[in-house]
Amino acid sequence: MTTIVSMTDEKNKGNKSIVSDLLSSLILKAVARKEKTLLFLNKKRESGQFYCKTCRFHEFMPDAPQICPNCQSHDFFFNSLNIWSLAKTVKQLVPNANVNLIAEGLRYPTSDIRRPAIDIATASVFYKLIAYKYDLVAHILADTTLNIADFSALEKTFAQITNLKNLTKENGRFILQTYAQDHPVIKAAAQGNFQAYYAQSLSARKSLLYPPYALLVKLSIKGKSPEIIEKKAEKLIEDFSHFPLSTFHFPLSILGPYQPIFKTKVPTYNIILKHKLASYSISEKEKAIKNLSPYLEKISRDWQITVEPGSIN
Secondary structure (H helix, E strand, O other): OEEEEEHHHHHHOOOOOOOOHHHHHHHHHHHHOOOOEEEEOOOOOOOEEEEEOOOOOEEEEOOOOOOOOOOOOOOEEEEEOOHHHHHHHHHHHOOOOEEEEEOOOOOOOOOOOOOOEEEEEOHHHHHOOOOOOEEEEEEOOOHHHHOOOOOOHHHHHHHHHHHHHHOEEEEEEEEEEEOOOOOHHHHHHHHOOHHHHHHHHHHHHHHHOOOOOEEEEEEEEEOOOHHHHHHHHHHHHHHHHOOOHHHHOOOEEEEEEEOOOOOOOOOEEEEEEEEEOOOOOHHHHHHHHHHHHHHHOOOOOOEEEEEOOOOOO
């Protein structure tokens, strides 16, 4: 049985915890019955979720702001959310339970088999050598992938939810916590409706000119000085602007320059070239690469060129 829980409603009724009232009650019942529980949160690093009670603006931020960046209200929640803070919350709820952390670099299992266990996991749980089904599975916040500004966001969200449902026993409970309970992909994933997700995903990609409607080429430049690489990125865009798009003799659009959404150790700027395709076939893609080659060959070697990147970040 799959249940979608609106975290907006939870916050509006005064529940400031990342664990909904429904999930709390189900965890307590599972522990009492000595059933297996999995809480999924694909986040090890510090940062937090921001929620404004005035305008209902919700976003993930590295640090707590002074005011809401959307409406300048001071009435907001900011919760630092990761597997460590979630484990602390769970231990407060069920002190007698043994909490296991399943993540890259963490040893597993760490549980005392004589005590009821609750697994808190990142995506590492999908790659365990010993996989088993859980009586209770909860996606703590499905929005973490849904809100990523990338053409693969819908795909990642659907796949993540589907994988978690596959770890749920046939007669088990799957809880899907989200601030976007009405999003078509959230609903499609909860229902296991691949056709609905497929149609929604294709529609979004077509409107934004992403694969399979375009060939993407990502140009990335890295360096120690953000100012220097920013100037180089702007210079490359300026070079492209010297050629009106009509002179390319093929449908091309340019995105950027921009910094990746996810912070990197080395300052980075990206530019995306989108070559519209008549069809996503090998011949069409080869034709697009041939069209772009004369321009790509003029780009200096300090740029990294990636054809068909898996992400634009």
